[in-house]
Amino acid sequence: MKILTTKIIFIAGLFSFLSSWGQLPQTKSVNGLLITVESNLLNVPPKDKYIKVADSLDKNLARNSNDTTSLFNRALIYYLYNQMLAEPYQHTKGTLENLTRAKTQIENAIKMGMQDFRAKQLRAQIYSELCFRFTNDESWMFSKVQMTSRKKLFDNYKAMANRYIDELAMLDKNNAYQYTKRKISYTYKL
Structure with a gap:
């Protein structure tokens, strides 16, 4: 009887462990x-955790390109593995x-109506x-045309990032100071 109970507990634990590798990332x-619940500000989930x-x-x-939850979760996974902490070299x-x-x-x-603050x-x-x-x-990495194109992209991304950070500061007054500290102030150097 004791062996059967031990086997059941082992199987339940193994199933719980394996199923956690196939679940959507939970956020906070x-x-x-x-950030994701299992990570913190200084680490990134293992590379293969969310492949499936x-x-x-x-x-x-x-099948359904209008599924806002799937869009959010897929964008989150892209973000997790391509953010500065995961890939610190810019290129x-x-x-x-x-x-x-x-x-x-x-x-x-968001355009399709996703209202989730996250x-x-x-x-x-x-x-x-x-x-x-x-x-x-x-300057040695890019031609003049590429530099102009990259500057335009950077300026656009910077304007949008700061706009959305300001919007978050208005919506989440408790963390407004934290948001304003994350505003992008640097300029494209080329």
């Missing part, structure tokens, strides 16, 4: 910053493209991360 707001979830969300969005291949996908998805979710937080954070991707530009 800490000082006005949206991301595949499932991609399939769901292929890591694919990060700018993935953040651009995240931006498009969260914008679509979506607005995520949108502001994505725009801030997009700006970060332009901070290491050097």
Whole structure:
């Protein structure tokens, strides 16, 4: 009887552990910053943790591109693995493209009527991360045309990030100071 009980507890624990690797990331707001529950401000979930979830969300969005919850969650996963903490080098291949996908998805979710405050937080954070991707530009890396294009993108992302940060400060008065500290003040250096 004792062996049977031990086996049941082991199987239940194993099932609980394995199923946690296939669930959507849960979020919370800490000082006005949206983070995942299992992470904190200084770490990122393991690279393979949300692969199956991301595949499932991609399939769901292929069938129903208006699903705001799927758009939010897919944008969140893109953000998690392409933010500064996950990919600190600004020119890591694919990060700018993935953040651009995240931006498009969260914008679509909000345009379709998603009222969740977390979506607005995520949108502001994505725009801030997009700006970060332009901070290491050097003149030897790009042609004049590329520099002009990148400056235009940076200025647009900066304006949008600051606009959305101001909106968050108005909506969340308790964290207004935290939001204003995150406003982007630097300029594109090329």
